[in-house]
Amino acid sequence: MSIPNTPQPWRLVYFDFVQHPVFLEILNARPEVEVTKLSFAGDTAANFEVLRRMHAYQATSVKDDVPPAYMVNAEFLARMPNLLVVSMHGAGYDTVDVAACTEAGVLLVNQSGGNAEGVAEHALAMMLSLLKRIPESDAWVRTGRPHKRADLMGRDLLGKTVGIVGLGNIGRRVAELTRGLFRCRVLAYDPYLDAATCAERGAEKVEFATLLAESDVVTVHCPRTAETEGMFGAAEFARMKRGAVFVNTARFGIHDEAALHEALVSKHLAGAGLDVWQREPPPKDHPLLALDTVIASPHVAGVTEDSRARVAQIAAEQLLGIFAGERPPRLINPEVWPRYLERRAAVLANRD
16 A cells, blocks of 8 residues: 655554554554654653654553553543544554544544454353363362362353354354354344344344343353443343353453352352453452352453454554555444544644
8 A cells, every 4th residue: 555645754652562563563664654652651741742743543442551641532632633543452442432532533443353363262262161160170179179070060062052242253253163163053142233144144143131041151242332331230140041151251341240240159150251350450359259160361362472463463554554545444433534534634734
């Protein structure tokens, strides 16, 4: 792709780290692009002196990593008069006020699909470990707890019903794995897809209540939005099949941690695999961590060498396309496009 010749380079900023070196390798090979690294620990006033000149901001979606001053909200955007695009490290955008970006005429893009394989494999590993009761077995052996082998009797995934909440890039790969490898019946709840599309992606479209009632495994692969926040509470866990397992490798806030703990302690649910937490990492005394029916990981499902490299390449190439005037393929706020084009023309005309 060719980036139009302009008197000054396209300026991109990131804080502290990028997902993979390939991101910088691609962008630094282009003389039309100037990449600046800042530190969250640096002086805020000095940082904003740099930020105000930037056209692109490569941002992280992990809230605990981002100081309040650098959350992308209306106040932040007001201090960034030349900003044209916020590009996320991955698929999530929890640190960004989407409506504020749209109001400001700023594109918001993510890298959806780049880590789909990593997350799907992680979810599958959690399903198998929970059904086979591997965490319990490991804990019993390590503590020398007396037991008979039948005390730890597990179940096969073969032929079970798997319910997938969100049938996007990750969900469709989970459907492919469970249906293809284990001949599972795959149900999907995704209000944004019709039955034919769900079928093409290897799943049967059902209502949320049906998915809860009929699934042996429920796995979450939707974004955290106003619609999905608090989606799994006490009532939803109670509607799940007795002995079912719950897996969330998506985002915190979609399930209620206290309600899940109660469903596990009461033995209504047999286990849970959790890669996302209200506080990340969770405190050592978190009640869920005291249960050997819980598999815990610290938001690392998509953190593989392969996933990071794919995500970084997608991010860099998408930014180069934006700089060249292309409409990005992973645009979160498409309604911003006309306003963005006006701002882009004004920024290009007045770049210093």
